[in-house]
Amino acid sequence: MKFSTAFAGMVLGSGLGVAMAVDTSQSLASPATASVASPILEKRDAFSCYGSTNTSLSDCQGVIDTINAGAEQNFTLYANVCIVWDKGTCKVRLCAQPFISRPINRTASWVTTYVASPLLDGCISKGMMGVLSDHPNINSHSGTYRLWVS
Ligand SMILES: *[C@@H]1O[C@H](CO)[C@@H](O)[C@H](O)[C@H]1NC(C)=O
Numbered sequence: 001m002k003f004s005t006a007f008a009g010m011v012l013g014s015g016l017g018v019a020m021a022v023d024t025s026q027s028l029a030s031p032a033t034a035s036v037a038s039p040i041l042e043k044r045d046a047f048s049c050y051g052s053t054n055t056s057l058s059d060c061q062g063v064i065d066t067i068n069a070g071a072e073q074n075f076t077l078y079a080n081v082c083i084v085w086d087k088g089t090c091k092v093r094l095c096a097q098p099f100i101s102r103p104i105n106r107t108a109s110w111v112t113t114y115v116a117s118p119l120l121d122g123c124i125s126k127g128m129m130g131v132l133s134d135h136p137n138i139n140s141h142s143g144t145y146r147l148w149v150s
């Protein structure tokens, strides 16, 4: 399990084969689902599933357990910075958007709640990657964060 912070857009670690965290030039092929009003989501938050993956739910559960058990329970992320966790086939990335005026703050429990649902139950369990955002246009610079599970 790795915990690291890095600037988005750079290669984030050896476990990461992709550096597309906030590479908005790379569009997410037609989101399979997009939801704005699932009961546990804040009204303005949205998620999309995309692509296809064999990411294992149990690896992702391991990431959740590690985040919950971590010494860091509050995360402050400045513009364009990501926190990356990975275990086996599962990568979780929380990224601050590039043009935010104030750093974003999230708790470990916020991260793991939304990783579990909607991203694991809505996307990974169906063989797709997922991203949660506080702006419905995932590919834009709008909103303050993106939470990716791949
Ligand atoms: C998932 O695994 C199957 C069977 O091994 C393989 O054919 C497929 O290409 C894999 N898909 C991805 C996205 O890695």
Ligand SMILES: *[C@@H]1O[C@H](CO)[C@@H](O)[C@H](O)[C@H]1NC(C)=O
Pocket (backbone or CB within 6 Å): 073, 074, 107
């Ligand atoms: C982390 O944030 C929570 C909720 O915002 C707060 O109750 C807690 O005291 C914070 N913990 C630390 C170590 O700052």
Ligand SMILES: *[C@@H]1O[C@H](CO)[C@@H](O)[C@H](O)[C@H]1NC(C)=O
Pocket (backbone or CB within 6 Å): 076, 102, 103, 104, 105
């Ligand atoms: C997040 O916390 C930092 C440090 O306490 C603070 O400066 C910033 O304003 C907070 N961000 C938001 C959006 O409240």
